[in-house]
Amino acid sequence: MKKRRFLNGWTLITAACFLFFLFFFLYPISRIFINSVYNFETGAFSMKSFVKFFTKRYYTNTVWNSLKVTSLATLSTAFFGGTLAYLARTIRLRGKRVLDIVMLISVLSPPFIGAYSWIVLLGRAGVVTEFINKLFGIQFEGIYGFSGILLVFTIKLSPLVYLYVSGALKNLDNSLNEASESMGCRGVRKIVTVILPLILPTLLASALLVFMRALADFGTPMLIGEGYRTLPVLIYNSFIGEVSQDHSFAAAISVIIVAFTTAIFLLQRWVAGRVNIEMSSMNPLEPKKATGIRNVLAHAYAYVFILLELLPIIVVTFNSFQNTQGSMFVEGFSLTSYVKAFNSMGSSIANTYMYSIAALFIILVIGILVSYSSVRRPSVLTAVLDTTTMFPYIIPGSVLGISMLLAFNKPPLTLSGTAMIIIAAYVIRRLPYTIRSSSAILRQISPSVEEASQSLGANGAETFVKVTVPMMISGVLPGALMSWMSIISELSASIMLYVGTTKTMTISIYTEVIRGNFGVASALSTILILSTIVVLLTFFKLTGRSEIEL
């Protein structure tokens, strides 16, 4: 009798999690599909938004623009991130640890800091631009549009590929490497015929992530794109735009984007499914000391990367201490930007920490509960839940933001403008990662440990609280930190959902940049980056680790 009640407890929890997901994700997402063809005011069905989209060159060009820059960015990050990871794992580099940390911080830094900094450096009036123009006596216009976006994406997202591939190479058994060399297969041929196939699944997975992030990135093209329009910008403008608001049209674009991301996702799945390789390394790849020109080139490559990744951070930090006058930086240094930031943006700083911690808490609770029920008490319901909680992978932030607004901006479900809706968006966006990592951890814990607890008189709930959760937590913690750091730099969903009182730091940074208050924007960015660095270093210090899984 008791046993049955206990099972019902888990069914109930699973059902509750499912309802949460239904309410905050499936329902909103269904709204974009409905809104794209159905007008709630007039009650009329029409395909006119799609017709409008596909008949105007202006809009179809946007799709083309997005795909072009996203695909190229994916290729270039895969190349640069992949090659750098291979170098760093095979050749002993001085400062490898610095490289790793810089890459990590770069991945976690707010998305459009790069765009902003590269404008400062290479924009029309950029420091480097002016230097070049003076030096060569030319009229270089600075990088904007396609090349600007590609540059920023490549620099910003290569670290993502780097970290993933580096992780995969760590699991690559050196004996495979040595075996291929012993059979006379070396150098580039070895990389192409042996190494590349082995890390291909990881490379594809990280390429998918890059593609999704680049396609969904709103801040970068908004700042540096100028005339080069991409899909998220178009969504934002048609939804929030000051000129004209067309919700149905924004919904239609969202549907089109989701169609793309789904196609790409399925394609990646299909390819990855055919090249799935299990690796676990007894004998990991050892970086070897290189000599002569090889050594110099390898170091140069790594150091240039470190510099490129650090430049945006250096620029904003430097700017944050500069004196300003209006939107201009002037001579001298002071803390005025910080004072201004705290005075005018104090609430957004507080919001950032409050929302992110609240979201993290919810993510952990739901993530652990869902993973437990699907790993330990599998049923049809948990299988459904497991699958649906993965959908947010393929929903870009701006689409999620719009869908939530569409769903919750009218009574009886008026949540727009509340902190809750922003927190819910954070939760939905990060939950898939936490569920995945918790499930993986749980599968590694033998059920007999939980049975031991029960045999010692602890019932199901007590066992879960006293044994299962504590065993999981050390494994879940790194992922939770990653989630927290991604949340505090989240922009694309929250930019759709914020109102004056629920601004967060990333939103403030964005609005300040748009207004030309670069000083305050830089100060806020610096605070954000510093938070990330402090948390990362504390984590490394406390756990004695030197790496963290993404």
Place this chain on the structure above:
Amino acid sequence: MSVTIKIEHAVKKFGSNTVIKDLSLTVEQGEFFTLLGSSGCGKTTLLRMIAGFNSIEGGDFYFNDKRINDMPPYKRNIGMVFQNYAIFPHMNTFNNVAFGLKQQKVREPELSRRVNEMLETVQISELRDRMPKNMSGGQQQRIALARAIVMQPDVLLMDEPLSNLDAKLRVEMRTAIKHIQNACKITTIYVTHDQEEALAISDRIAVMREGVIQQVGAPITIYQHPANLFVATFIGQSSLMDATALHVDGQPAVKLYDGSVRVLPGMRADIADGTALKLCIRPNEFHFADEGLNASVEERVFFGDTMRYTLRLDNGQVIEIKQDIHQPLAQIGEKVKLSFRSDVVNAFDAHSEVSVMKEVVQA
């Protein structure tokens, strides 16, 4: 305290796969009872039914007179020791052992007293504050044992607790387990696939095969008087020889393949003449003789106190025999005559494979 475990007509199904069809068993109070059988025969399944981790598809399970079929594991007052130890990795030794007592709301100073006593009993007091991460298998298994026994459970269940240890530790730990069980007299069910371990440690053994109990008995009984051919060949080493039943002067006897006749005093008198039998002869029950079966020595291996020979009988069959080293030795290639102790060998019906010996009481 310690209980009698009674299982009546137990049935276990995994989906459509019936692993245990109809199993009945009684384990006496304070007994060290072993389930012995090869891998996959359903030992773990049965043990987990007793523990409450497996559902029960049929039959009744009793601790004394209390039916426990629907009682959740945490109320059965069992102690369980797992093959992989299942130590709580986030707790030190002390807290691992104290876990169940805390669950029962045992307070200080009794808590510490009982835990420390237990740690002493299993000889790991010096590991009291250590985390399990860097402990050896033997140390972890001692914690697991301490953790189970400190609860003074009604029943102690152990599932191949020694199979992950190396050979030397295995013998050491098995002695320790037997010692501790002797001291606290908890009704214990021990699962193993290792017959040597079972013979060494148990009060009684149940030999299982494909979910069916073949024989229950004391180790010596099972070894000397196996109930059927499976038990005879599973426990210890044996050579099988075809024979036919007959009577000589009213005495039960067998005729061997070469036509020679042996009286088997232990065989039942009611076995019909002409019944096809199988003789099961242990290596040390053979001896060289002046008269007997013709054989040639194919191989011999010296074991210190004994010499083991591989012989080929003149019907082509290969058998193993073991001789005391002080007996006359045979050379490889030598032709020998072979006899066996007809007072101790076992005979089985060739078709039903059931023992035809008087000593064996058929269930």
